Every structure is written in structure tokens, then in C-alpha cells.
Amino acid sequence: MNLLDGLWGVLDLLLVAVLLLLAVAAVLSSDRRRSMMLFIVFGLVLALVWARLHAPDIALAEAAIGAGLGGALLMATLRRDTHQQTDRFPQHPALVWGAGVLVMVLGTAIAWGLLSILPTVEQTWRKGAAVDAQLAFSGVSHPVTAVLLNFRAWDTLLELAVLLAAILGIRALGYVRATYVTEAAFSQLAVWLVPLLILMAGYILWAGAHSPGGAFQAGALLAGAGILLRLAGYSSAGLPTARWLVRLGLVAGTGVFLLVGLGLLGWGQGFLHYPVAYAKWWILLIEMLATVSIGMTLTLAFMGGIPQKEAA
Amino acid sequence: MNTVLLAVVVVLALVLLISLLIILSRARLTDRLLAVQLLGTLGVAILLVLAVVMQQRAFLDTALILVLLAVLVTAVFTHRQRGGKS
Numbered sequence: 506m507n508l509l510d511g512l513w514g515v516l517d518l519l520l521v522a523v524l525l526l527l528a529v530a531a532v533l534s535s536d537r538r539r540s541m542m543l544f545i546v547f548g549l550v551l552a553l554v555w556a557r558l559h560a561p562d563i564a565l566a567e568a569a570i571g572a573g574l575g576g577a578l579l580m581a582t583l584r585r586d587t588h589q590q591t592d593r594f595p596q597h598p599a600l601v602w603g604a605g606v607l608v609m610v611l612g613t614a615i616a617w618g619l620l621s622i623l624p625t626v627e628q629t630w631r632k633g634a635a636v637d638a639q640l641a642f643s644g645v646s647h648p649v650t651a652v653l654l655n656f657r658a659w660d661t662l663l664e665l666a667v668l669l670a671a672i673l674g675i676r677a678l679g680y681v682r683a684t685y686v687t688e689a690a691f692s693q694l695a696v697w698l699v700p701l702l703i704l705m706a707g708y709i710l711w712a713g714a715h716s717p718g719g720a721f722q723a724g725a726l727l728a729g730a731g732i733l734l735r736l737a738g739y740s741s742a743g744l745p746t747a748r749w750l751v752r753l754g755l756v757a758g759t760g761v762f763l764l765v766g767l768g769l770l771g772w773g774q775g776f777l778h779y780p781v782a783y784a785k786w787w788i789l790l791i792e793m794l795a796t797v798s799i800g801m802t803l804t805l806a807f808m809g810g811i812p813q814k815e816a817a
Numbered sequence: 818m819n820t821v822l823l824a825v826v827v828v829l830a831l832v833l834l835i836s837l838l839i840i841l842s843r844a845r846l847t848d849r850l851l852a853v854q855l856l857g858t859l860g861v862a863i864l865l866v867l868a869v870v871m872q873q874r875a876f877l878d879t880a881l882i883l884v885l886l887a888v889l890v891t892a893v894f895t896h897r898q899r900g901g902k903s
Contacts, residue, residue, distance in 0.1 A: 512823045519830035523837055530841055538846060542853050545890060549860045550833075552879060556867055561875035564864075568879045573886025580893040687896075694892055702885055709878065717875040726882065729889045736896050 520557060524550050541579045548572030562649045562717040569709075569722040574803060577732055581807050644784025645714045653719065654788045658777040662766070665759040665795060672755055672802045681810040687738035695737035702730040710796050714785070720758070720792045724799025731804030741812050742804050751801065758798030762791050819870055826866045833859045850894060857887035 527550060531543035548571040555564035636648045636656065643651035653661050706726035713719035735742035745751055765787055766777040774780060779787045805811075833856060840852040861880045868876035 509820055509823065512820065512827050516823070516827050516830055519827065519834055523830070523834050526834075526837060526841075539849060542849055546837075546853055546856050549857060549883065552883070553860055553863055553867075556864060556871075556873070556876055556879065559871070559873075561873055561879070565875060565879045565882065568883050569886065573882065573889065576886070576890040577893045580890065691892065691896065694888070698885065698888060705881065705885060709882070712878065716878075718878065722882070726885070729886055733889060733892065736892055 517557065520550065520554050524554060538583060541576070541583075544579065545572055545576035548575060565709075565717045565722055569725040574725040574728055577729070578803070578807055581809065642781050642784070644779060644781070644786075644788050647713065647715050647717070649717065650713050650719055650788070654791065655777075655779065655784060658762075658766070662759065662762045662777070665762060665798065668799065668802050669756060669759050672805055675806055675809060676811050678810045680813050681808050682740075682813065687736060691733075691737040695733045695739075699730045699733055699743075702726050702733070706730070706796065706800070710792060713792060714789070720795035721799060723796040725803060727796065727800025728803030728807065731800065732807045735804070735808060742808060744801060744804060744812070746812075751805075754797055754801045755805075756798070758791070758795035761794045765791060822866055822870045826863055826870065829859055829863045829866070833863070850891065854887060854891060857883060861887075 524547070527543055527547040531540050531547055534540045534543060548567060552564045552567040552572060555561075555567055633648070636652060639656070640646065640648055640651055643655045645651050645654070703726075706723040709718040709726060710720065710723035711718075713723075731742040731744065745754070765779075769778055769780075770776045836852060836855055836859065840849055840856075843849060843852070861883050864876045864880040864883070868874065868880070
């Protein structure tokens, strides 16, 4: 079996080489658009590396959020009328060197941190075993989802709250143009892709109960559908035009999560301690609403403000 | 069988590295965009074969997501290039 091991070794070396090359090229590129593209490809290769490390959940999240939607959001930040002058990074030597030193310090700190936790890997394995032992009481059959939505639901709730805070900030920036010209190609693309993206979002959400998937990845796919609709000339990107509905959608995930937690607390269960018999349904409810909220949040983030069509 | 498939993955990864080196030597933006698409397709191919080699069905989902969102990234990019505003 020496050949097999050798092949794995070669594959790992190639992936690491590509990843490092991309990272260095993305940082050293003097043009923003080029840096962005390299960064998107970096996310893609990173997903492959996670897959190779037997971490399918992280690979999926990286592909959906890091490479896919993050790429679209990055592209959205490029202003149309920018040209050579504004698309260049600041080249002041003090800035470049300062950033370089900062990155070196941070990198050293992270490397040192990683090295110092290596001896505790054994304990992490034991924690994994503990999750597996409790899995039957979590309401789902996938350990990662069990941790995110049950054992450590508190963390996930706070993540949703962070997203909510971000979108409130974006909406505070004011209105974005309601109409803009598009071309037939984008309409056709939307006709083909939007149904597929919505279908895939539903599938990934449902898959989360027993395999990698869940609300964040599903929400990213929904946002992909919204962004495409926007490109195809639908000014509200498929979102409702009544402002109260948009607001409801944005807070649904965080709000219901919180209400379920508090309700269970009032029921004498403890914050977000679902009763075993109903755990699956509570988790499904929260995941579904979180998907809607995340999808709407990311779509609005792409637009960069409140669409003018939203009636007050 | 697995050894053959793994060899295929290694070859694909090698193509990935070579494509990347070619991209980095090109200056035109459209070349780079096409190259990003090529790398995306290569990534999907690697994931699909890895799914079989590593017996991990979830990689198929990841590959499917990559296909869908790679199109989106290109769409957003070309839209901006043509001077669309959103």
C-alpha cells in the first residue's frame, strides 16, 4: 500500500502549494479586482483542503459562504466608475511595512497558539466521543448539527444576532436605486438558476439533520437566488416589498431562537434545553426561520441598503 | 480501483497548479475570469472523485454548491464590467 500513501502525500503537497501560491499572489497583487478573484479561488481550494482533512462540514460552509457568496459580495463592493487610480491599493511604504509587521506578529501568534494546543488534541477526540454518546438525545443524527443547534445553541444564537446587527447597519446607510437596466442574458440565467438555487437551499437545510448542511449554507444559496434576481432587473431581488414583512423576515431567525429559549426557560427546562421528544421539531423550526433570515440578510447586504420599492 | 482514482485526483491537482501558474502570468482581466472558472471546474472534479475515494457523500453536495455559485460569481463580475449598477 506504499503507492497509495505516496499518492496521498503528493496530493497534499500539491494542494498546499496551490493554497500558499494563491495566498501570496492575492496579497501581493496591486489590483483590487485581481486580489478578489485570487481570494475567491483561495476559498475554493481551501474547501478542497478541508475535504481532504475529513471535515466535510467545513468544506461545505467554505464553498457556500466563503468562496461562493463571499465572492459575490466582494465583487459587489467594486464601484463601477473606478479606474486605475482608485483600484490601486495604498502604496505608501509606511503603510505597506506596517501591515507587513502586523501580519507577521499575528501569524507568529497564531502559529504559536496552534503548536501549543497540539498536545491537547487527545482531549478533543474525547469531546467528540462525548457528543456521539449524547447524540441520541439531541433530536438530530448529525453530530455537528447537534452541537450547533443543541449542545452549543447559545453560540449559534449569537452568530445570528451578529448578522442581524450587521444588516441593521447596512440598512441604516439609506436607499439604493430601485431600477437599473439589465440584459436578456441575465434574465435567462435567472430563469434557469433561481429555481435550482432555491431547491438546493431546501435540500441542504433538510440534509443538516443527518449530514453536513444547515441554515447558514442554505441561507447563502437563497441569497444567491436573490442576487441573481437583482441582476436580472428585479429591483427588490425577490424580497417582499412591504417593509414590515422584510423586517419580520430579518429578525425571524434570531427572534424565534430567543423566544424558544426563553419559553423553555419559563417551562422549567433551562435556556434552550429542548425536551428530548420534541428536540427535532424545535431544531427544524429554528433552522428554517434562520435560513429565511440569513438569505434575506445576505441579499440585502449585496444591495447595500434599502430598496426604494419598500413601502414605508 | 481506489489507487487509480486517487491517481486521477493527483493529476487533476497537478493541472490545478499548472493552471494557476498560467493565470498568474496573464494580465488581462477576462483571461483571469475564465481561469477562475476553469479552477472552479477543476475543484468540482477533484471533489467528485474524492467523494468516491474517501467514501464521503457530502462532497457531492459541496461540488453541486460550487457549480451553482461559480456561475453567480461570474454573473456578478460581468454585470459590473458592463457598467450595471446595483
